[in-house]
Amino acid sequence: MSYLFKGKLCGYLCVDCSEPLSDIIVRLYRHQPNQNVTRLAVANPKDTLAVLDAETLRGKEGSLLAEGRTDAQGAFAIEISERGYEGEAFEVDIYCGTVPHRKVGRRVAEPRQATITTIQPIWGRTDGGFVAGWNYCIPYRFWCYFRSLFDAWVICGHVTQCQTKGAIANVKVTAFDTDWIQDDDLGSAFTDASGHFRIDYTHEDFEKTPFPFISFELSGPDLYFHVEDSGGTVLLQEPSSRGRDRDRENSGPCFCVDLCVDVNPTPPFNNPLFTHVGDFDISGDISSTNGLTNKMVLGHGGPNYGFTGDLKLKGFCPKTSPVGSPDPMQYRFLYTTPTVLTQQPITGGMLTPVVVGTRLIQWDVFGTGLAYTFQDLYIQGSGATPDPTPTPVLPPGTPWGAPPPHIIVPDADGWIAVDQNGLDSGFYGPLLRFVSASVVTGGVAPGNGAGLALTTPEGGMSISIFFEAGPIGQPATFTNNLPNIFINNWTQVSELDLTEFHTVGATACSEITNSLDILYTADHELMASWGLGISSAATIPLPLPVYPSGSAPRGGIGTFHIDVSLWPSCSYLIGLTTRKSLTDGETDDSGATSQLTFCK
Known part of the structure; x- marks a missing residue:
């Protein structure tokens, strides 16, 4: 009988800033005979966290049950198929060749392994065996220390308007280290829609001196910050002396800061956002508790309605990035279910055609010559068309008729490139049409005969839908999600x-x-x-x-x-x-x- 252990791991960088433990190896170990398993299983993980030395690792080699790698969201699924395992407690370790977002520097970091805790899973029986889940976020004191072993330093921050405390998006934050001879530029980042930013750097970024091979930096950096808008106007310019204050001096590997500027935040007109399922606003019309609608909208739906069929996922994605360089944009949708914890892209056969925009092309509709003509832009799962649209080979004067739609197909990871020739500033309204039955199956619900109770009444399922957008070929810079939408595709x-x-x-x-x-x-x-x-x-x-x-x-x-x-x-x-x-x-x-x- 197989056992499937699933979960998600993250690490705190400070109280309100965390990161998924992506692309690391999770290892499960049997306990040694001399260990008090009961005491370890009930202990708080913060009391059992430990970095392992080489001797301890050698002693555990023969006790390895199974291992697996986390995905970009820190999710893992490990099958324990070793004979003799019968559901008992095991030790959970992480093995890291590096840590998330580590900036590459001159220093070579050795792989490290750490023990998190002992788990006694609560196994649930399924058709294929047993399943248990466990999510955990490592406290920042340990995780920041562990990151420092890889020479990974990070600043997490938040920029707000000083009076209203409203988030300031799309401003550039630069971090500096105050030095006696010259100040070091540690890096820059733009704030996202919620005003947050992150700057990753290494020890060598703040030990620079004008003299080769000489370092005056004996501990952490002494931090101060500059903030400017996307046009280069300075919004905040802290003096270098600010880095000598007690709350900024000798900062550790993880530093979190709140900055405020005396400007009114620019409305996020061009920020990508997932807003609706059909006509239902994801932020106010769909309950985050049960995934059902809470009211009627435009004459349909009502309290406690679920969703079914092909769903238009609506929102906005601009042609070019509203943050930093105006690079062409792309977006995608992903989903998770109670049994599929890793985010999966909505792509291929999970889509049905939907019109997302229009563009103008030269086309001979009536056989009287080329003229600018509207061409619809479709998003669908297959059948991508060339761009530009090939012209018909017909005798002169022959009408071409209306132009065929230009069809855009998401790639294997679900990314959709916004057409740079489309009208307006991007795609607004339907961004794709999701075939919900491809994730939440349904069909003709079986009965048991008129007048008789059903043996196995069919039901639906709640899923989560995630939206990501960012410059093509770069990490997503904007994300939001619908945490709960209840879908039922069964007939009555x-x-x-x-x-x-x-x-x-x-x-x-x-x-x-x-x-x-x-x-x-x-x-x-x-x-x-x-x-x-x-x-x-x-x-x-x-x-x-x-x-x-x-x-x-x-x-x-x-x-x-x-x-x-x-x-x-x-x-x-x-x-x-x-x-x-x-x-x-x-x-x-x-x-x-x-x-x-x-x-x-």
């Missing part, structure tokens, strides 16, 4: 039958005389409404039956009896109408009706 169960059709000698063509017993099943986890009804060309005598109906999740199941002895001879139609609380963001489920006829 809607079944009808009559008990009278199943008595001895009866068929579906048998005439009903006195009693009518309707067997019905209406089931869906997001049932908006359901109800039985009977119609006929004949007049049904009073009092009319009070037919069962409801508006609660999972619907209703049962048998409804009617005395039809006084009903006129005629044909009758029984209907079971159901409607789900599901929307694709623009169109709601319109409902369905199952029907059954009988004669009296």
Whole structure:
């Protein structure tokens, strides 16, 4: 029986700044006979963190259970298939050839391994074995010390407006080290949409002197900062002496700082952003708790609606970067599920075509000569078209008709390049159309027979959707996400039958005389409404039956009896109408009706 241990690791750089432990090896070890496993398993990880020396590593070599590498988000999934493992506690180590974001310098850093803690996983059984999860963020005191072993130094900061405390985006922050002979430029970075910035540097960046092979730096740098806008206007110019103050002098490998400037923040008109699923705003219309909508928008949806089908993911991505150099931009969407913890790109067969913009091209629509003509820009999973669009080979004077759309296909990692010839300043509105059934499967929900409870009622699933944007070929500079969206792609169960059709000698063509017993099943986890009804060309005598109906999740199941002895001879139609609380963001489920006829 296999065991799958999944999780995500990060490290704090200070109280409010962390980084994923990307591209490191996570190692799981059996415990040694002389170790108190119970005491270690209940200990706080901050008390068990330790950098391992060579002798300790040699002593653990024979105890390795399994290992795996983390992805860019620090997520890992390690299968323990070693015979003899039966779910007991194990020790979790990390092995690092380097650390995230380390700036390459002259110094060569040796690989290091550290023990984090002992884990007694809570294993859950699945069809394929057992699964357990564990997420942990290493405290900054240990993680910053560990980074320093690789000569990795970092400054995390936040720039705000001094009076309002609002975030200042797209400003350049430069860090300096105060020295007796010359100040050292440690590096620069632009703030993101939330005003945050990060500068990575090494020891050699602040031990520079005008004299080769001589260093006057005996400890950490003495920091001060300059801030300027994208046009070069100085917004903050701290004096060099600021680096001699106690809160800036001899700064450690991780330093966090809050800076403020006396300017009003520029509205982030050109910042890329994921904003809507269909017509539903991801920040206010979709509950972060259960992923359901919390209100009606533009006449569709309502409280506690889930999503289904092909979803338009809307937002904005400019043609060129609003931060730093105006390089061409790209964007992508990714997702995670409760069982897929590593972010996966939405690409290929997970897309269906959607119009994202328009551009002008020279085209002979009517056979009267070239003229500027609008051409739609599509995003879809396959079928990319050449750019520029090839012109038809036709005799002069022959109309070309409307130009075909220019089709843009995401690459294997989901990146979509914004068309630099598109109208306006970028793609605004639908950015792609996500086939949700490619992640949250569905189909025709199986019933168990009319009037009978379902053996395995089908349900949907909550997923998270992530948006990233940045200059082509460079790391993403803008990100935001929808933490929870509930998707259900199953049909409702809607079944009808009559008990009278199943008595001895009866068929579906048998005439009903006195009693009518309707067997019905209406089931869906997001049932908006359901109800039985009977119609006929004949007049049904009073009092009319009070037919069962409801508006609660999972619907209703049962048998409804009617005395039809006084009903006129005629044909009758029984209907079971159901409607789900599901929307694709623009169109709601319109409902369905199952029907059954009988004669009296």
